[in-house]
Amino acid sequence: MAPAPSHCHATNGNNGAIAASDTPVKTQHCARLLDADEFRRQGRLVVDLIADYYAGMGEYPVHPTVSPGFLRHRLPAEPPSRREPDAFAAAMQDVRDVILPGLTHWQSPRHFAHFPASSSTAGALGEALAAGINVVPFTWAASPAATELEMVVVDWLGKALHLPERLLFAGGGGGSILGTTCEAILCALVAARDRKLAAIGEGRIGDLVVYCSDQTHFAFCKAARIAGIRREHCREIPTYRDDAFALSPAALRAAMRRDADAGLVPLFVCATVGTTQTTAVDPVGELCAAAAPHGAWVHVDAAYAGSAMTPSALVAALGTDQEYILKDAAAETAAADGGEGVVDYKDWGITLTRRFRALKLWLVLRCYGVEGLREHVRSHVGMAAAFEGMVRADARFEVVTPRRFALVCFRLRSPNKKTANELNRRLLEEVNAASSGPYMSSANVGGVYMLRCAVGSTLTEERHVREAWKVVQDRATSILSKMEIIM
Amino acid sequence: MAPAPSHCHATNGNNGAIAASDTPVKTQHCARLLDADEFRRQGRLVVDLIADYYAGMGEYPVHPTVSPGFLRHRLPAEPPSRREPDAFAAAMQDVRDVILPGLTHWQSPRHFAHFPASSSTAGALGEALAAGINVVPFTWAASPAATELEMVVVDWLGKALHLPERLLFAGGGGGSILGTTCEAILCALVAARDRKLAAIGEGRIGDLVVYCSDQTHFAFCKAARIAGIRREHCREIPTYRDDAFALSPAALRAAMRRDADAGLVPLFVCATVGTTQTTAVDPVGELCAAAAPHGAWVHVDAAYAGSAMTPSALVAALGTDQEYILKDAAAETAAADGGEGVVDYKDWGITLTRRFRALKLWLVLRCYGVEGLREHVRSHVGMAAAFEGMVRADARFEVVTPRRFALVCFRLRSPNKKTANELNRRLLEEVNAASSGPYMSSANVGGVYMLRCAVGSTLTEERHVREAWKVVQDRATSILSKMEIIM
Numbered sequence: 001m002a003p004a005p006s007h008c009h010a011t012n013g014n015n016g017a018i019a020a021s022d023t024p025v026k027t028q029h030c031a032r033l034l035d036a037d038e039f040r041r042q043g044r045l046v047v048d049l050i051a052d053y054y055a056g057m058g059e060y061p062v063h064p065t066v067s068p069g070f071l072r073h074r075l076p077a078e079p080p081s082r083r084e085p086d087a088f089a090a091a092m093q094d095v096r097d098v099i100l101p102g103l104t105h106w107q108s109p110r111h112f113a114h115f116p117a118s119s120s121t122a123g124a125l126g127e128a129l130a131a132g133i134n135v136v137p138f139t140w141a142a143s144p145a146a147t148e149l150e151m152v153v154v155d156w157l158g159k160a161l162h163l164p165e166r167l168l169f170a171g172g173g174g175g176s177i178l179g180t181t182c183e184a185i186l187c188a189l190v191a192a193r194d195r196k197l198a199a200i201g202e203g204r205i206g207d208l209v210v211y212c213s214d215q216t217h218f219a220f221c222k223a224a225r226i227a228g229i230r231r232e233h234c235r236e237i238p239t240y241r242d243d244a245f246a247l248s249p250a251a252l253r254a255a256m257r258r259d260a261d262a263g264l265v266p267l268f269v270c271a272t273v274g275t276t277q278t279t280a281v282d283p284v285g286e287l288c289a290a291a292a293p294h295g296a297w298v299h300v301d302a303a304y305a306g307s308a309m310t311p312s313a314l315v316a317a318l319g320t321d322q323e324y325i326l327k328d329a330a331a332e333t334a335a336a337d338g339g340e341g342v343v344d345y346k347d348w349g350i351t352l353t354r355r356f357r358a359l360k361l362w363l364v365l366r367c368y369g370v371e372g373l374r375e376h377v378r379s380h381v382g383m384a385a386a387f388e389g390m391v392r393a394d395a396r397f398e399v400v401t402p403r404r405f406a407l408v409c410f411r412l413r414s415p416n417k418k419t420a421n422e423l424n425r426r427l428l429e430e431v432n433a434a435s436s437g438p439y440m441s442s443a444n445v446g447g448v449y450m451l452r453c454a455v456g457s458t459l460t461e462e463r464h465v466r467e468a469w470k471v472v473q474d475r476a477t478s479i480l481s482k483m484e485i486i487m
Numbered sequence: 488m489a490p491a492p493s494h495c496h497a498t499n500g501n502n503g504a505i506a507a508s509d510t511p512v513k514t515q516h517c518a519r520l521l522d523a524d525e526f527r528r529q530g531r532l533v534v535d536l537i538a539d540y541y542a543g544m545g546e547y548p549v550h551p552t553v554s555p556g557f558l559r560h561r562l563p564a565e566p567p568s569r570r571e572p573d574a575f576a577a578a579m580q581d582v583r584d585v586i587l588p589g590l591t592h593w594q595s596p597r598h599f600a601h602f603p604a605s606s607s608t609a610g611a612l613g614e615a616l617a618a619g620i621n622v623v624p625f626t627w628a629a630s631p632a633a634t635e636l637e638m639v640v641v642d643w644l645g646k647a648l649h650l651p652e653r654l655l656f657a658g659g660g661g662g663s664i665l666g667t668t669c670e671a672i673l674c675a676l677v678a679a680r681d682r683k684l685a686a687i688g689e690g691r692i693g694d695l696v697v698y699c700s701d702q703t704h705f706a707f708c709k710a711a712r713i714a715g716i717r718r719e720h721c722r723e724i725p726t727y728r729d730d731a732f733a734l735s736p737a738a739l740r741a742a743m744r745r746d747a748d749a750g751l752v753p754l755f756v757c758a759t760v761g762t763t764q765t766t767a768v769d770p771v772g773e774l775c776a777a778a779a780p781h782g783a784w785v786h787v788d789a790a791y792a793g794s795a796m797t798p799s800a801l802v803a804a805l806g807t808d809q810e811y812i813l814k815d816a817a818a819e820t821a822a823a824d825g826g827e828g829v830v831d832y833k834d835w836g837i838t839l840t841r842r843f844r845a846l847k848l849w850l851v852l853r854c855y856g857v858e859g860l861r862e863h864v865r866s867h868v869g870m871a872a873a874f875e876g877m878v879r880a881d882a883r884f885e886v887v888t889p890r891r892f893a894l895v896c897f898r899l900r901s902p903n904k905k906t907a908n909e910l911n912r913r914l915l916e917e918v919n920a921a922s923s924g925p926y927m928s929s930a931n932v933g934g935v936y937m938l939r940c941a942v943g944s945t946l947t948e949e950r951h952v953r954e955a956w957k958v959v960q961d962r963a964t965s966i967l968s969k970m971e972i973i974m
Contacts, residue, residue: 043615055523075639230689
């Protein structure tokens with residue numbers, strides 16, 4: 001073969017079919033797909049773009065005023081055919097001109113909807129670093145440092161959360177970092193299901209019943225459906241305002257007894273610490289006591305402990321063992337000698353391919369420290385408490401559910417109960433329509449529609465919270481005055 | 488509240504419990520968690536680190552010689568408590584000194600194991616950009632440009648793959664970008680399962696049967712288990728060397744008939760274009776014909792068409808609709824007016840939270856063009872063809888299965904059939920032990936152990952392939968000469 005300059009290769013000139021001949025490959029194009037100098041140059045463009053984006057974040061409307069199709073119909077219908085020399089710089093300009101203005105800005109200090117994505121420079125750069133290094137740590141051998149770093153930071157996180165030692169690798173337990181809560185719930189559910197079916201027989205999958213409250217995140221019922229639990233066997237137990245929308249142990253106990261009496265098998269309870277709608281807190285201890293007589297698995301959503309609690313049942317359900325996964329001789333020898341075993345993270349989740357997520361968490365903990373992160377969380381809770389105070393000081397409004405963390409659920413009181421929901425729907429719509437105003441979302445709990453102000457964006461300062469409240473008050477004044485004219 | 492300088496917040500000084508009072512938040516520490524200038528400065532450190540890593544990639548041993556625990560026991564058991572001013576730079580030094588040397592380098596030009604991760608600067612920077620922007624496009628409203636960009640690039644990719652128009656958004660179909668093949672298979676399987684159960688009754692989940700070959704990726708049987716298909720209802724149909732290890736339509740037909748006669752319900756066939764072990768290609772057309780009489784779903788692994796083929800069945804299985812997911816008024820009005828509807832990608836996969844993956848694919852296609860990527864793939868196929876030629880030119884070796892793409896499966900011939908596998912196992916071990924040599928993996932198909940040389944790392948040049956072959960030859964010579972002494 002002819003030597004190629006640098007690391008660039010190209011085709012032998014045939015079109016359409018994949019080249020499959022033994023003829024030497026001729027160098028025609030220099031794709032430079034992984035060139036260090038190009039990376040350095042382009043990387044700086046990206047860093048500057050993101051830095052500029054953060055610096056100007058406060059100026060963007062949180063939510064763009066665009067209509068469906070606005071971007072689709074602006075971009076070419078066909079992909080580019082050839083590489084253009086200045087394509088990267090042009091693409092960065094497109095990001096600034098076309099893509100950023102069409103985004104909902106989750107890092108905006110005025111983003112109070114859903115639960116804001118609490119970003120950090122170390123987090124973003126940890127992901128960038130992982131993407132650049134791009135290893136695939138599905139087994140220990142596939143990238144030892146990546147697997148071991150994950151074991152270290154999982155224990156760090158566990159300690160920061162004051163988990164009992166036995167849940168940590170250091171105490172014979174362990175955990176893994178998954179991409180989303182949805183995956184964590186599904187993993188735990190499948191592990192619980194297989195453990196139960198091993199005891200009662202695989203044919204009884206149709207008898208399994210799972211429990212949650214009507215406040216549990218829909219990820220749970222979705223996971224149950226994915227795992228093959230019958231739709232009608234997902235019991236969403238009603239909650240009430242008097243219980244602050246927490247799942248009642250008595251109601252759970254009654255539901256389980258009813259199912260067991262009917263010959264069904266209570267499998268799994270999904271308890272939540274901080275529900276999505278109102279951050280309600282289920283009484284985990286009492287729910288565990290209610291579940292225990294049935295041998296049902298209790299999963300705590302939003303708690304690291306959930307999917308990490310019983311690694312052996314998890315690996316039994318999700319483990320695989322194949323020839324083409326390279327075994328590491330050193331690791332096997334060490335294990336055979338009674339030495340340290342290895343963790344193959346492919347058996348701890350749904351997917352084989354995994355990101356080097358540990359690098360991000362490590363960098364965040366390494367840079368900010370546990371106390372730094374605690375202070376960050378507390379500052380958000382403090383700002384939410386301040387917002388709550390402002391709501392309570394205005395007699396036109398009520399705080400609907402107790403604020404526990406950094407979410408305030410509130411609404412306009414209404415003389416007319418029937419139209420109260422409509423009134424508050426309109427309030428949210430008008431609040432979110434102000435282009436330099438806050439962006440909030442809503443909840444509908446027990447038939448009561450309310451606005452949600454979730455403090456959690458890293459860039460949010462006290463003045464953003466004050467300004468957000470000002471917009472809510474102004475919009476309310478305007479709506480109420482118009483209503484008086486109409487009424 | 489007292490105004491805070493910049494966007495820094497801190498606690499009101501209480502320890503342990505979360506601050507929940509209405510008292511003003513005092514600023515004590517400046518976490519600067521999302522500071523633009525800090526990002527710019529730290530971002531350059533990251534860019535330089537990655538660029539240096541790429542520049543020196545050829546020098547690393549592909550696989551580190553480390554033992555389990557090497558990193559775990561070197562890092563502190565406790566997470567850092569406080570933020571140190573120079574923590575980020577120190578962390579980057581740790582990455583260089585401690586983490587990189589312990590990785591298996593998937594970007595190494597001498598990485599020929601598994602299927603190499605074919606990275607690019609645009610791909611890595613696309614991910615970095617997505618991490619920096621950090622939007623969560625689970626619904627159209629949650630970030631319109633992110634959803635629309637995904638729709639655009641999914642169609643671009645479909646066109647690059649010459650998929651029929653009806654599978655594209657442009658033709659009434661559509662697709663989404665998932666994180667891994669494992670997710671894609673699970674999504675397709677759940678969609679097929681729910682469609683079938685809607686027809687035959689949910690109680691019959693225990694009667695469903697799925698089919699694949701003994702060469703299908705284990706992700707499929709794992710997905711079937713997650714989806715609640717009985718373990719003994721996953722039929723792994725044997726393949727044979729005479730068929731180049733492709734799934735036989737006649738064998739599939741017979742298996743399905745047998746199951747149907749026994750009152751079971753054939754649900755799903757997983758065909759593969761390019762199996763993991765030997766890149767065998769199943770005869771998709773004939774398999775579809777075999778599956779059709781049973782109404783079984785045929786999924787093609789490694790093909791975009793798989794999970795994208797029937798969005799409506801997918802959304803029916805995985806869709807959710809909640810109050811607390813913000814509806815976009817503009818989108819709802821447009822849809823109600825018979826205008827353009829919106830895609831909510833949360834209903835297209837397992838997870839609610841999603842990355843802005845479209846940005847990466849867009850940047851790759853935008854920068855390199857479809858032809859540029861084709862040339863890249865063809866250069867790998869050309870190098871694999873050259874490697875194959877070298878194997879064939881050495882009479883001591885045989886190419887075990889036909890090379891179709893960029894993977895060569897080969898082994899040392901052995902006079903003693905019984906010890907042939909052991910001989911080749913030893914060969915792989917010695918090849919991989921050379922610290923500046925190639926890193927390959929193995930397959931065991933039909934009882935035949937073979938080495939796998941998968942060309943696919945972006946940095947691989949022709950010389951790396953030649954040098955890899957030289958190492959294999961030298962190790963073989965050494966092993967064979969020692970064996971002659973022993974024998």
